[in-house]
Amino acid sequence: xxxxxxxxxxxxxxxxxxxxxxxxxxxxxxxxxxxxxxxxxxxxxxxxxxxxxxxxxxxxxxxxxxxxxxxxxxxxxxxxxxxxxxxxxxxxxxxxxxxxxxxxxxxxxxxxxxxxxxxxxxxxxxxxxxxxxxxxxxxxxxxxxxxxxxxxxxxxxxxxxxxxxxxxxxxxxxxxxxxx
Numbered sequence: 001x002x003x004x005x006x007x008x009x010x011x012x013x014x015x016x017x018x019x020x021x022x023x024x025x026x027x028x029x030x031x032x033x034x035x036x037x038x039x040x041x042x043x044x045x046x047x048x049x050x051x052x053x054x055x056x057x058x059x060x061x062x063x064x065x066x067x068x069x070x071x072x073x074x075x076x077x078x079x080x081x082x083x084x085x086x087x088x089x090x091x092x093x094x095x096x097x098x099x100x101x102x103x104x105x106x107x108x109x110x111x112x113x114x115x116x117x118x119x120x121x122x123x124x125x126x127x128x129x130x131x132x133x134x135x136x137x138x139x140x141x142x143x144x145x146x147x148x149x150x151x152x153x154x155x156x157x158x159x160x161x162x163x164x165x166x167x168x169x170x171x172x173x174x175x176x177x178x179x180x
Contacts, residue, residue: 014130021129024049024081028094029122031101031114038094045091047164048082049126052139052174078168079124079141085152085163092149095167099146121145124169135177143172 026042028035057072083091101111102120114120121143128137148168 017128017136018131021131022049023127023129025125025127026081026091027122027124028098029114029120031111031120032094032098034090035094035098038091041091042083045084045086046081047084050079051126051128051137052079052141053077054174074173076171076173078147078170079144080166080168082164082166085165092152092165095146095149099149102145117143121172138177140175141169141171142174144169145171 023043024046026039026046028039032038055075055077057075059070059072061068061070085092098120101114103110110120122145124141124144126139126141127135130136146167147170148166150166152163152165
């Protein structure tokens, strides 16, 4: 096949999807302090994220010395967001209280209000938009909870910058506008 720019161009729908046209909405469980405010603010302060992936494992079975592969179970990798920090720390404080309810700093136990998964898990949504503002894709993370909050670097030489940190979540599975 010969190189054909016009053919390539005709197959690029909408000039390609752009990675900067997205929003992320976190829903905080009731065990997270100021969770409603943090959830509302997350749409504006989450600077980067990913559309999720998934993997299907393989089950090898040997037959007369030959390996046959069968489809295994689906797994979902952890999901990370990068958050811009402002001076009220509302998102970070909510995340810290959420994680503290899962396992406290001092006593190494779970809060009595976070015993059941329904009380400590929540959900998040990632929406990808087209250049005209229309929603192209929507992912919902189900059964999510934070497993890592990164440190915030402080530096006397960091002028004209805003603090950022990342948060990694474990979740049970995701759904999208193209899955059931």
